[in-house]
Amino acid sequence: MRNVRIALAQINTTVGDIEGNKQKIIEFIKQAVSYNADVLLFPEMSITGYPPEDLLFKTHFIQDNIKALEEIAQIVPKSLIAVVGFVDIDGDIYNAAAVINNGKVVAKYHKNYLPNYGVFDEMRYFQKGNKALVIQFGDVRMGITICEDIWYPGGPARAEALYGDAQILANISASPHYQKKLEWREKMLSTRANDNLAIVAYVNLVGGQDELVFDGASLVLDESGKVLARGKQFEEDLLVVDVDVEMVNKARLKDPRRRQDKLVVTKEDLETLEIVTIPFETKTQRKEITNRIEPALSEVEEVYNALVVSLRDYMRKNGMKEAVIGLSGGIDSSLVACIAVDAIGKENVIGVSMPGPFSSEHSKEDARLLAENLGIRFLTIPIVEVYNTFLETLKPIFRDLPFDTTEENLQARIRGVILMALSNKFGWLVLTTGNKSESATGYSTLYGDTAGGYAVIKDVYKTMVYKLSEYVNQKAGREIIPQRVFIKPPSAELRENQTDQDKLPPYEILDQILELYVEEDMSVEEIVNLGFEEKTVREVAKMVNVNEYKRRQTPPGPKVTRRAFGKDRRLPITNGYREYKKR
Numbered sequence: 001m002r003n004v005r006i007a008l009a010q011i012n013t014t015v016g017d018i019e020g021n022k023q024k025i026i027e028f029i030k031q032a033v034s035y036n037a038d039v040l041l042f043p044e045m046s047i048t049g050y051p052p053e054d055l056l057f058k059t060h061f062i063q064d065n066i067k068a069l070e071e072i073a074q075i076v077p078k079s080l081i082a083v084v085g086f087v088d089i090d091g092d093i094y095n096a097a098a099v100i101n102n103g104k105v106v107a108k109y110h111k112n113y114l115p116n117y118g119v120f121d122e123m124r125y126f127q128k129g130n131k132a133l134v135i136q137f138g139d140v141r142m143g144i145t146i147c148e149d150i151w152y153p154g155g156p157a158r159a160e161a162l163y164g165d166a167q168i169l170a171n172i173s174a175s176p177h178y179q180k181k182l183e184w185r186e187k188m189l190s191t192r193a194n195d196n197l198a199i200v201a202y203v204n205l206v207g208g209q210d211e212l213v214f215d216g217a218s219l220v221l222d223e224s225g226k227v228l229a230r231g232k233q234f235e236e237d238l239l240v241v242d243v244d245v246e247m248v249n250k251a252r253l254k255d256p257r258r259r260q261d262k263l264v265v266t267k268e269d270l271e272t273l274e275i276v277t278i279p280f281e282t283k284t285q286r287k288e289i290t291n292r293i294e295p296a297l298s299e300v301e302e303v304y305n306a307l308v309v310s311l312r313d314y315m316r317k318n319g320m321k322e323a324v325i326g327l328s329g330g331i332d333s334s335l336v337a338c339i340a341v342d343a344i345g346k347e348n349v350i351g352v353s354m355p356g357p358f359s360s361e362h363s364k365e366d367a368r369l370l371a372e373n374l375g376i377r378f379l380t381i382p383i384v385e386v387y388n389t390f391l392e393t394l395k396p397i398f399r400d401l402p403f404d405t406t407e408e409n410l411q412a413r414i415r416g417v418i419l420m421a422l423s424n425k426f427g428w429l430v431l432t433t434g435n436k437s438e439s440a441t442g443y444s445t446l447y448g449d450t451a452g453g454y455a456v457i458k459d460v461y462k463t464m465v466y467k468l469s470e471y472v473n474q475k476a477g478r479e480i481i482p483q484r485v486f487i488k489p490p491s492a493e494l495r496e497n498q499t500d501q502d503k504l505p506p507y508e509i510l511d512q513i514l515e516l517y518v519e520e521d522m523s524v525e526e527i528v529n530l531g532f533e534e535k536t537v538r539e540v541a542k543m544v545n546v547n548e549y550k551r552r553q554t555p556p557g558p559k560v561t562r563r564a565f566g567k568d569r570r571l572p573i574t575n576g577y578r579e580y581k582k583r
Contacts, residue, residue: 004282005240005242076102132273133273135277162258175204190225199223200220206235220241223248231294303560306558351378356415469486518544
């Protein structure tokens with residue numbers, strides 16, 4: 001048995017806080033040393049935080065990150081090899097990994113594949129690397145890659161394993177979370193391990209950064225693709241794993257694929273590979289450990305934890321402590337309040353009921369009951385008098401024009417003004433309560449219920465809102481969100497007897513259409529061919545198309561689906577193209 005002890009430090013960094021990130025890295029180095037680890041991996045760009053975006057245009061920012069790397073290197077002992085993500089500069093700048101041992105940087109690796117899709121735009125900032133890197137210590141070889149590099153079957157990881165003979169493929173990553181991402185990621189890494197007959201050690205970033213959330217869930221897989229260890233999801237963790245490289249050597253002896261592939265390796269291939277030898281021997285005597293496999297969360301648990309972590313980190317990293325929410329007595333605001341309590345504590349959450357002329361008694365009661373169940377501070381600020389004053393003020397202009405969405409939106413905007421006034425006076429962050437179904441269709445009031453600082457559930461479909469709300473009560477083992485909130489028809493209550501379904505299809509239908517149209521980019525015709533009513537699909541598509549301008553003006557909020565509005569889906573506001581023929 002030839003054991004290598006690998007520690008994976010999935011840390012929660014803050015973009016731009018180079019000093020704070022440096023101190024956290026040093027803290028985890030000390031922990032890894034206490035475990036007698038041979039190798040310690042940190043996430044992608046762990047010194048700068050990820051993604052630093054246009055901070056990368058500041059030369060002093062780059063230099064500060066280089067200085068921090070030098071200071072980190074000084075505390076890495078001879079007994080440990082540490083791999084740290086940073087920004088390198090060599091004529092241009094690179095997304096890089098530094099290999100550190102015995103107080104100095106002994107090798108650097110530059111990311112080969114730069115993602116430039118979805119939320120990623122690394123080609124805007126970085127030059128791509130063109131070499132693979134293998135670190136040899138004793139009779140062990142370890143290949144280094146960064147995030148996207150390992151998602152390609154024929155990328156640098158393949159070169160490192162095939163003609164670099166690396167038994168371990170170490171990948172440092174900052175892979176943003178979305179629903180079911182962990183399952184997809186594990187399948188990909190399992191395939192890479194099995195195809196290359198190599199141990200894969202994958203460390204991932206954790207925590208929230210503006211609209212992105214990283215789920216951690218670092219992984220180590222053996223040469224057959226079997227999961228040996230998995231880190232916690234949505235929590236910082238030091239995952240320490242013992243791997244047996246001799247099993248890799250034995251597996252390779254028995255597999256003819258590798259021999260055939262080696263026959264076609266060219267001189268040019270070998271020139272793209274750098275091998276760096278470190279005078280380092282793995283430890284032979286140390287206390288045994290049991291490899292830990294943390295259980296994977298369910299889909300609903302994943303989404304809920306992602307929302308909690310996103311809000312907590314957005315507030316903590318921006319120096320905010322308290323949040324205020326307009327409580328309508330509906331399902332959306334109820335869920336946001338529950339997330340806020342779990343994120344920042346009930347003592348830091350304020351709920352505000354703002355009953356208007358069409359607010360039902362049960363909605364007012366449900367808002368109050370929710371606040372009591374959560375133990376949060378609860379304010380009631382009626383808006384009827386203010387609303388009537390607005391109507392009187394506008395009467396000379398509106399004259400005898402009939403009541404319409406103008407008067408409805410006035411109520412929402414009055415509430416927005418009140419919440420922002422509370423925010424200005426007391427420093428409370430206003431959390432908006434609109435969901436993805438509403439944002440997609442424009443079923444929201446600009447400068448009304450869209451007014452605020454963070455949109456907690458902006459990427460959560462209405463059907464998922466109900467699932468998350470049920471999870472809240474199940475998790476608590478009691479009724480937090482009143483049962484009546486689940487069963488009453490959703491309504492903005494801006495006019496008499498109003499329900500969401502007056503203008504929108506049932507959410508069970510709407511959300512399916514939106515997922516196909518927004519996330520899959522299907523045309524109206526393609527969606528109709530799947531069995532949906534043509535009139536409904538056309539109406540939904542039209543609502544999505546004409547409300548892009550509204551979505552551009554909403555606050556940031558966490559991405560939890562495969563394709564979120566904003567950086568993930570960028571369509572022009574002025575857009576004459578339609579995916580269906582006009583009739």
